[in-house]
Amino acid sequence: MSVTTPDAPQEGPAAPTAATLRPGSLGTADIAFFVVSAAAPLTVMAGVAPLAILLGGTGAPVGYLLAGLTLAVFAVGFTTMSRHVKSGGAFYAFITCGLGRPVGIGAALLALVGYNGMEIGVYGLLGTATQDTVHALLGTDVPWLPISLAGLLLIGYGGYRSVDFGAKVLGVLLVAETGILVLLAAGVLLKGGAHGLSAASLAPGNVLVPGTAAVLAFAFAAFTGFESTVIYRREARDPERTVPRATYLAVGFLGLFYAFVVWTVVQAFGDAEVVRAAAEDPGGLFFSAITTYVGGWAADLMHVFIVTSVLASLLAFHNAINRYGLALAEEGVLPRALGRVHPRHRSPYVAGTAQTVLGAAVVLAFWAAGADPYGQLLLWVNTPGMIGLLLLQLLAAIAVPCYFRRVRHQEGSLRTVVAPVAATALLATAIVLVVTHIDLFTGASSTVNTVLVVVAPAVFLAGLPLAAWLRHKRPGTYAGFAAEPTEPTEATAPAERVEAAGPAGPAHTATPAEQP
Secondary structure (H helix, E strand, O other), X not given: OOEEEOOOOOOOOOOOOOOOOOOOOEOHHHHHHHHHHHHOHHHHHHHOHHHHHHHHHHHHHHHHHHHHHHHHHHHHHHHHHHOOOOOOOOHHHHHHHHHOHHHHHHHHHHHHHHHHHHHHOHHHHHHHHHHHHHHHHHOOOOOHHHHHHHHHHHHHHHHHOOHHHHHHHHHHXXXXXXXXXXXXXXXXXXXXXXXXXXXXXXXXXXXXXXXXXXHHHHHHHHOOOHHHHHHHHHHEOOHHHHHHHHHHHHHHHHHHHHHHHHHHHHXXXXXXXXXXXXXXXXXXXXXXXXXXXXXXXXXXXXXXXXXXXXXXXXXXXXXXXHHHHHHHHHHOOOOHHHHOOOOOOOOOHHHHHHHHHHHHHHHHHHHHOOOOHHHHHHHHHHHHHHHHHHHHHHHHHHXXXXXXXXXXXXXXHHHHHHHHHHHHHHHHHHHHHHHHOHHHHHOOOHHHHHHHHHHHHHHHHHHHHHHHHHHHHOHHHHHOOOOOOOOOOOOOOOOEEEOOOOOOOOEEEEOHHHOO
């Protein structure tokens, strides 16, 4: 059958270079490592879950299950569309094919700002987390700026190396951070918790409380980055199967793992006592639990693994940003130099270098202004990024039924209509929950919060006049925006070009699997 793609460009996109990304490098587990690492499970649990427990009480674990279920519904249409739209632009390519080029160009800007915000702000967290770890283990205070700058160089090197190198590093770091949480859970289960194990967290009376809305806001934020599976399509083995499998694996693992770990921490203190413990020392809740049920040595390890968890998240987001930069350089929207691929490592090293320089500039600017690395660098930069990625998910959910309504396909209505429409409603609710509880994320004034909320939609809207300018001044670039790949690679079979006009002026590409 046919899928929507823009016409071949007449001008603008960079000419193919001698080196390309390495196809067939990543399997399901490799891609899952990237997206789960981006979520930083240990950091989310130890740093944020105590606040969810404080606000939602013993029913907090269910909030993570509900968020995971919502994103699993979104993944149904999202992964179905990934089998048809093969552009390296991921989110913005999907949105372009479903909603047209102007909306797609706005989405491209939003993706750049969103992913950069999610990554660059975390360098503040790297500085403070390392400070806390050094102080806890050695009793010494260290400045945060050198730590953050060293992290920038380390992550820049990781992005410079091959993608399979990054996957191996993330695999090791992810095993470490999830392993310490499993160790905590095992200690609690083996000792039966504070007063015996209880299923009270699942009781409707404990779930349907006013604080659950805030828990859901935290829970949706905890999954940020899971959707980046499609960014690695060009480097995946058998991408039509690998990408959907990695997406469902990531969502399923995170949803179940988060809920299970939060439930075990509730058991560690007891249903009646856990909220009080979270209120007295939210930052120390997990360390107190693992010290009691496993030992002080495990708490020391947890301190160390929080730092490696942050590093893993930074590397995962860095790789995602680089591939968006590469795709937009190939489109001709960003400078063509950013589309260069390293001849040996097959990495988008110029885009990676540019992203590292941008990160350093933002970190140094916050330091020069005397800003707090956690309360301002992390939260003020990270929050607009989180909102931006949620908006991208919403736009992608809307794009799925619009796309399949006007192209020939053999997908069922459950995947192309029912699930995407349900995901649209659920994601819109998630965005409302996050925005209305924004003060819980930032702790900032109402003026600052308003600015942080407005950044993402403003960036998206800025893409609309950019699209009009490109259409008038650079029609070839505009016509080729989000174009489907036409050259065969080691990972995909050649495509047969079939011309057919769509509502947004695109053409159609039929792959062998989709032909009648």
